[in-house]
Amino acid sequence: MTIASSAQLICFTVLSAVVAIGALGVVLLPNIVYSAFLLGGVFLSVAGLYLLLNASFVAAAQVLVYVGAVNVLILFAIMLVNKKEDLSAIPGLGVRRLLSGAVCAGLFALLLRVAFTTPWATPGPEPVGEEATIRIGEHLFSDYLLPFELASVLLLMAMIGAIVLARRDVLTADIATGEPADQGLIEKSRTPLLLEKTN
Amino acid sequence: MNLELPTTVPLQAYLALAAILFCTGVWGLINSRNAVRVLMSIELMLNAVNINLMAFSSYLDGQLIRGQVFTIFVITVAAAEAAVGLAILLSLYRNRETVDMERFNLLRW
Numbered sequence: 001m002t003i004a005s006s007a008q009l010i011c012f013t014v015l016s017a018v019v020a021i022g023a024l025g026v027v028l029l030p031n032i033v034y035s036a037f038l039l040g041g042v043f044l045s046v047a048g049l050y051l052l053l054n055a056s057f058v059a060a061a062q063v064l065v066y067v068g069a070v071n072v073l074i075l076f077a078i079m080l081v082n083k084k085e086d087l088s089a090i091p092g093l094g095v096r097r098l099l100s101g102a103v104c105a106g107l108f109a110l111l112l113r114v115a116f117t118t119p120w121a122t123p124g125p126e127p128v129g130e131e132a133t134i135r136i137g138e139h140l141f142s143d144y145l146l147p148f149e150l151a152s153v154l155l156l157m158a159m160i161g162a163i164v165l166a167r168r169d170v171l172t173a174d175i176a177t178g179e180p181a182d183q184g185l186i187e188k189s190r191t192p193l194l195l196e197k198t199n
Numbered sequence: 200m201n202l203e204l205p206t207t208v209p210l211q212a213y214l215a216l217a218a219i220l221f222c223t224g225v226w227g228l229i230n231s232r233n234a235v236r237v238l239m240s241i242e243l244m245l246n247a248v249n250i251n252l253m254a255f256s257s258y259l260d261g262q263l264i265r266g267q268v269f270t271i272f273v274i275t276v277a278a279a280e281a282a283v284g285l286a287i288l289l290s291l292y293r294n295r296e297t298v299d300m301e302r303f304n305l306l307r308w
Binding site: 005008009012016019020023024026027032035036039042043046049050052053054055057058061062065066069070073074076077078080081083085087088090096097100101104105107108111112115116120121122123124125126127128132135136139140144147151154155157158159161162163165166 | 230268283
């Protein structure tokens with residue numbers, strides 16, 4: 001075993017341990033702020049795994065998009081909606097957790113069986129290694145040109161849709177009554193529109 | 200089955216890691232009460248799929264690396280999904296004043 005291969009093994013072991021434990025923490029930790037920061041750690045470790053697979057461009061995209069955009073967006077959402085509320089107890093919650101855990105364990109066993117019994121055609125063709133970025137560029141501007149352009153349309157639609165969904169009404173007066181409209185922040189208390197009739 | 204340590208990371212190790220990540224995400228998706236945590240679980244599942252695509256691209260499709268192109272598209276769609284999902288969450292929070300998934304039941308019978 002050479003130094004390079006053992007270093008690769010050690011890196012993979014450490015990164016996958018961080019990914020697995022971090023994912024469990026994201027799901028199980030009671031404080032959601034810790035979950036969000038752990039999620040950033042998981043994203044960074046996944047980017048490290050991509051570097052191990054010789055995919056520097058995808059690793060950079062992972063860091064920029066997931067850690068830089070998605071994780072920050074999630075943190076902002078937590079800051080906007082993080083109200084301490086005691087969740088009402090649900091009957092049969094423990095049974096539900098156990099049952100769904102059993103289903104997920106079964107899915108995990110199935111996936112592992114597929115992964116370890118399928119005769120994968122490894123080793124495949126020689127990996128391109130450092131030329132991966134050039135190949136991705138060639139793909140994006142030749143045979144994947146249509147999905148590439150559609151992705152830009154999708155991003156535009158998502159951006160406009162997010163703005164329309166998340167913005168507050170900017171009218172200064174209520175149309176029906178003529179009274180000044182409430183321009184406060186989300187945290188400010190006001191009469192909610194669709195509260196349940198029970199409380 | 201030989202129990203010796205392999206000299207390189209096998210493809211199955213990546214697949215097993217992705218399976219762990221995906222199942223954790225599914226469990227969190229089902230059991231989370233907080234709506235933000237549900238969105239985080241979805242991101243975990245998308246990352247598991249990305250790891251699978253990248254591993255297959257590197258081990259089985261080393262010359263054309265179509266898996267990496269797919270991963271780029273999945274990352275794009277995941278970013279759009281996160282933006283729209285969190286906007287929906289904010290809108291829900293404004294109207295219901297809660298993030299409890301059990302109380303988002305307006306469309307239930």
